[in-house]
Amino acid sequence: DTAVSQTPKYLVTQMGNDKSIKCEQNLGHDTMYWYKQDSKKFLKIMFSYNNKELIINETVPNRFSPKSPDKAHLNLHINSLELGDSAVYFCASSRGRGDQETQYFGPGTRLLVL
Amino acid sequence: AQSVTQLGSHVSVSEGALVLLRCNYSSSVPPYLFWYVQYPNQGLQLLLKYTSAATLVKGINGFEAEFKKSETSFHLTKPSAHMSDAAEYFCAVRRDGGFKTIFGAGTRLFVKA
Numbered sequence: 201d202t203a204v205s206q207t208p209k210y211l212v213t214q215m216g217n218d219k220s221i222k223c224e225q226n227l228g229h230d231t232m233y234w235y236k237q238d239s240k241k242f243l244k245i246m247f248s249y250n251n252k253e254l255i256i257n258e259t260v261p262n263r264f265s266p267k268s269p270d271k272a273h274l275n276l277h278i279n280s281l282e283l284g285d286s287a288v289y290f291c292a293s294s295r296g297r298g299d300q301e302t303q304y305f306g307p308g309t310r311l312l313v314l
Numbered sequence: 315a316q317s318v319t320q321l322g323s324h325v326s327v328s329e330g331a332l333v334l335l336r337c338n339y340s341s342s343v344p345p346y347l348f349w350y351v352q353y354p355n356q357g358l359q360l361l362l363k364y365t366s367a368a369t370l371v372k373g374i375n376g377f378e379a380e381f382k383k384s385e386t387s388f389h390l391t392k393p394s395a396h397m398s399d400a401a402e403y404f405c406a407v408r409r410d411g412g413f414k415t416i417f418g419a420g421t422r423l424f425v426k427a
Contacts, residue, residue, distance in 0.1 A: 204357070231413075240419070241352075241402055241419070241420045241422075242417075242419055242420070243358075243404065243417040243420075244417075245414055245415065248413055248414075250413070255413050256413055256414055290357055290358070292357075292358075297413045299346045299408045299413075300346045300363070300365045300408075302348075302360045302363060303358075303360070303415065304359075304360075305350075305357030305358040305359065306357050307355075307356055307357050308355075308356070308357055
């Protein structure tokens with residue numbers, strides 16, 4: 201069973217389009233995250249939710265909007281896509297938001313904006 | 315603010331040789347430290363973590379890391395590299411109550427036959 205799953209795995213789209221990436225975890229975790237990994241492999245936190253409540257909201261364009269319908273799901277919607285949004289987006293989850301918690305990552309969504 | 319620095323964006327070793335990946339952290343309080351591994355086209359997975367118990371931490375796949383407060387280091391080692399160890403390795407720090415994990419820039423490990 202896949203612990204953290206993301207769909208789609210690949211996403212190729214035109215500039216200006218709106219797209220969504222979905223994430224689901226079946227680990228029973230309370231906390232979920234979105235990360236962006238750029239072409240140099242640098243990994244940066246974007247958002248985090250704990251029990252459906254937003255707890256981390258980094259400085260990202262407001263074209264990015266997370267949504268957590270329940271504890272097991274955290275989706276990412278991106279409006280008006282730009283070339284610079286091309287990256288790999290990872291969803292992750294952890295049992296809680298404590299500093300010692302291990303994060304479990306999904307396989308990533310490779311977004312290419314043309 | 316917390317940060318981690320990984321020395322060397324690329325490390326190349328021969329199969330069977332010692333693996334040493336370096337990580338130095340900056341934190342005003344004792345941190346929690348992690349090493350994650352990312353295989354090609356996959357997400358990250360935890361290798362090991364330091365949570366202020368033993369300073370020598372053993373992880374999966376024969377890896378271990380030692381927390382040295384005096385050197386603010388948490389270097390990752392493995393006595394004998396295997397071809398399957400070729401991957402990207404990330405050191406990470408967390409301890410400010412801000413629920414945020416700060417990742418290093420990563421070190422790509424190449425293993426030569």
